[in-house]
Amino acid sequence: MDFAVEDSPEQSAFRVEVRGWLAKNVPASIEHPADAVDLSFEQYQMRRALGRGLGERGWLYPTMPTEYGGGDLPVEKTFILYDEMARIGLSLPPYYDAGGRMAAPTILVWGNDEHKKRFLPPICRGEVRTWQLLSEPSAGSDLAGVKTTAIRDGDAYVVNGQKVFVGSAHGADYSWTIVVTDPKGERHKNLSWLMIPMDLPGISVVPMDLLTAGGEGASGCGVKNSVFFDDVRVPAENLVGGENNGWRVATTHLEVEHGGVGRLADRRIVYEFIDWCRERRDGHAIVDDPAARSELVEMFVEAEITRLFALRNHWLSHTDQPRSYEGAQYSLRRKLSGLDMAEKMLRIAGPYVLTKDERWGPLRGAVEYFQRDAITALHPGATTDIQRVVISRRIGIGRREREKAGVLR
């Protein structure tokens, strides 16, 4: 076994290349607020420009095929890209792009040639950014119960309905959307996916007021929105994966969303918090207290287990091995341990962790943001209860036979 992200001479040269490119292309004025809601439009534009630059090199979506604007890079080089971005406080992509992260791998499985050629290159080159539209006021965990309709009318589908907990600040170009194409059809056999251009008439986007919009630091959303569709005419060729075949497409999408692809980002906040606890302020350090020390070790262990689950998933997916429960297992672990860590931070460090005050809030507000976001983070992608349902099915003890996910990259 080899757990190392150790560079071969070739990889080492690649790292030097990446680091050099980033040094030249990441603006010095780029900011890293704890909460992405504090990212200005100018800051967002800087990130998009950086994304386009990365995209030109196939580095924005490094594992996607080159013919669709990806880099077709091996896992080790992907690691280097994630790593080098994380080193300067950025994620890959450097902005929220649910379409790229989740729709693109799904379209690669389910899209026809025309879909792949039309939708994937702009995403992979960072020319567009995309949202995913799944949840509705009356369909959260029960995704198959969505009510937004898309009724065929000549060369278009006419979309009506409301989606919630959508996207991010500063808009999107396309929305990857699950809709009902056969309102009278049988459950699971009435759904389809549309790639909806967001500039069509009849779409309105209204921000929601939430505890946090989710996501850590620079990769966060900033805001989540309600999206209303009012007789929106979407070109029929934007339907991906076949009419009324949407539930099978959803299985692939959800596999990605449930963490199957294995994100590599570790929980920086934990390691930074541990360092902060070691600092001496007015002659006192939190680690002087034996009880605090033992809780910090518990936090470290949890962070490490979560990191190792992510590493395993990443390795599984990028070596094309079959996966079953691992995606949901990672996601469940990350959520539950996050909540537990937030409580430990509050217990260890006191009310300081609740403020983002410049003088009193630890780690420039990052701990305060984590206190809120650990709670928000419990539901995106599936509640912890749904994740347990998924794990059970994949293990083969659930209500249904184990579902096979599509082959993902």
Place this chain on the structure above:
Amino acid sequence: MDLSLDDTQKLIQESARDFVRSDCNRDVLLALDRKPGGMMDGLWQKMAGLGWTGMALPEEFGGTGNSMTDVAVLFEELGTGPVPLPLFSSAILGARTLLETATDAQKKAWLPEVASGDRVLALAVTEAQYGWRPEQIRLTARKDGADYRLTGSKLFVHDAAGATDLLVLVRAESGAGLSLLRVAARAPGVAVRTLDGFLTGISEVTFEDVRVAGDDLVGTAGRAWEGLRRAMLPAIPVLCAYKVGGCKAVFDMSVEYSRERSQFGQPIGRFQRVQDHVIHIVNYLDAARWTTYEALWKLDSGVDAACSVHMAKSVASESYMRACDFGHEVHAGIGVVREYGLTLHTKMSRSLYHLLGAPKLHRKYMESALGLVPA
């Protein structure tokens, strides 16, 4: 990065699986369990014949010089039995202890026989004031001319019953440091009494004015602890891999049972409360597995492994115990029927919880490794 087993490891895994299936199946293990302290007649010779007694030793001492990950792959499979652990006590912990502490002459004299399986070691460290810290070792060897005299006892010694040689950690008479003595298990005055109860393979060893030849002082007087720590570092994750195997077996049993057992007209695996128990088991299994194998990889590649080893020990010990607990939640009544086999694991998970230090101790070590202990 590559988290798969290499070809050698796959062969080891296959032959170990075959061994557990055909030579050490549930009936054999239950029979062994019924005669406490019983030697693993035949099984030991078979394991030695497969070369397992020499895996953790270099070729110059008759071993095959395998990596610790290779060794761990073997022990993960043995843990699925769970096959009793004299192999660990002798061929891993004992062998590595001699390798790290003994003089060259002693290594040449003893290790080839350990590698062949003819010499069976057991390490006697802990005492009535139980613990794995050096200051908790009180037993003192009295100098008697060129020899030593030993009176007192060691408690909770693993796999002493079948051992030919005991490696006994003692306080040097001067009080400075710890020494290691090799004591023949059959020497006059040595008594091994296997403890009965909810534990397995654990004994009290008493020494009644036992004469130990000066040549049987292992290595240098007063310097044993450093060597022992160096030996424990690679031995611990091998023990962890055994626990990973135990978790795996409990997981497989629980999945199978929740599919087959029917209540209220359907398999119990369809009840979400039962599913939650199984999910706990798979989480413990995977947490133990990946912390263990990362620590092994660090050891094999010469990276500083201390923090990972302590973490693996802490995680794997708790995981094995709790995986068994949740296994019992899934199985209910049938789980406590000894013939069913789950209790073999339950008992083993408790028996091994403290071996080489309990989770609490290893988390303490982690505080130092993480730089949390104020200077």
